[in-house]
Each structure stands twice: as C-alpha cells, then as structure tokens.
Amino acid sequence: MNAQYTRACLLGLAVAATALSFGQGRLYAVDSSRAFSEIDMATGAKTVLGSVSANAGTTGGLAYNAVTGTMYVTSTGNDSLYTLDTTTFAATLVGAYGDSAVVMHGLEYNSTNGTLYGSSSHNGGLYSVNTVTGAATLIGTSGLTSFTNLGFNSATNTMYATNSSADSFYSMNTLTGAMTLIGPLTGPTNPNGLAYNSDNGLLYLVDNSTDILYTINTATGAATAIGSTGSGNLLGLVYVPDAVPEPATMTILGLGALALLRKKRK
Helix, strand or coil: CCHHHHHHHHHHHHHHHHHHHCCCCEEEEEECCCEEEEECCCCCCEEEEEECCHHHCCEEEEEEECCCCEEEEEECCCCEEEEECCCCCCEEEEEECCCCCCCEEEEEEECCCCEEEEEECCCCEEEEECCCCCCEEEEEECCCCCCEEEEEECCCCEEEEEECCCCEEEEECCCCCCEEEEEECCCCCCEEEEEEECCCCEEEEEECCCCEEEEECCCCCCEEEEEECCCCCEEEEEEECCCCCCHHHHHHHHHHHHHHHHHHHC
16 A cells, blocks of 8 residues: 555544544523523623523523433423423423422533432522423532532533532532532622533533623632623523534545555455
C-alpha cells in the first residue's frame, strides 16, 4: 500500500473521529410562562423556540434521558410530571406526584442509576420520581428552604445543587437528600436551573434575577458570568448532547474505511 495514501486516509479518519468525539449539543431552558428556549453557551443569548402546551400549567425544571431521548418537564402549578416533545412542544402527562404540597422545582435525570430526581421547596426534600406513573417518593430533606435546583455530573457521578435562599453551591447525597456546602456562588442572587454539559465538562447555571448564564467551578462554587439571557423567569435548564453524527462525518468515515480496505486487499 502507498504510504502517503495510507497516511492521507488515516488523517481523514482521524478528523472525522474528532468531529464525532467533540460534537456539540444544545442547552435548553424553560420559564414559568412555558416559553421553551435555546441558550447560546458562548454568549448566554436566549432564542425562544416555542411554548410548552397549556396543559402543563406553570413549568419549572427540565431533565433529559439521553438513552431514550426523553425530555421531562415538571409542573409547579399542578404537581405533576410530563414528557415534552421538543419539536411540537406538546406536553404529555405522566402522572401526579401524589402529594399536593409538593412544588417540584428542580428536576434531574441520573444516567448512572437510571433515576429521575426532583426537589420540592415545601420541605427541602429530595424525591425519586417514577417515570411511568409520576409518583414521587421522598428520599430525605436538606434542611434548606426555598427552591432547590439539581445538576448531575455524569463523569463523576455527582449530584450538585443550588438553593435560591442561600446563593451557594452544594453537592447532594442522593441516598439521604443531605446537602454539603461547597462554596458561595459569588454572583448569582437567585440561582435556578443547572445543567451539566457532558461534551465540554462544564456546569451551567441560569439566574432569573440577574438574567445571566454562568458556569460554575465545581471545586469552589464560584460562578463565572457568560452573558445575558435577556429578561424573563428562566427556571429549568438542560443539556441535550448531539448523539447523531452529521451525514458528512459519516461519509468521511465510510469512504476512508473503504479506501483502506481496498488498498489492503491489493
């Protein structure tokens, strides 16, 4: 096989593989009036894509199961869990949480154990949520009041949390609901949605008082401002990875592999 040709083919495969490995997903947010938006992770700019169907009431947290491609949204208005079609923005009722006192603000899917978690402001409680029935089961309470938001780092199997009454950053024990202080956020004054970007390893936060998108230093809790999201009451935040390769990338991979195979057979 010609060495120069082989190197060229291998280079093409390497470029395509790199494109696959570093594919960039999308950051989405929902506000209390059901507006569903995409957030630019480089600037913080918000683009409204549509409105979640009215049956979902007052929308709060978002969560995404990357294995099944299912988006979940919690309603703080009718104490229920919904799935969300991000093309039509139709919300489909999964079921009620089973306790009318629950105000499920934070919502997060743990990809390691396949559990959907929610946090309620009425008791500072962490719940596991049944994705078939919507029923919420109390795991434990944190002792904090107001709205707790959840963000799961799939790389380290760590659940993080913020609470809007404390303006601080925590790790959360998903077996007990206990929260351990990491440090002050030093910027956000009403922290809301959290989302972990599995492609770049960054944890994002939206604040509906400052209307700014931040990244969080998970070792210290310090927040770094990215940019304004524009006025609004953003509550839920979720990252959806781009799991489907671009057609051009697949073509490069296929042609490169075929060329190498043909040369090898000669």
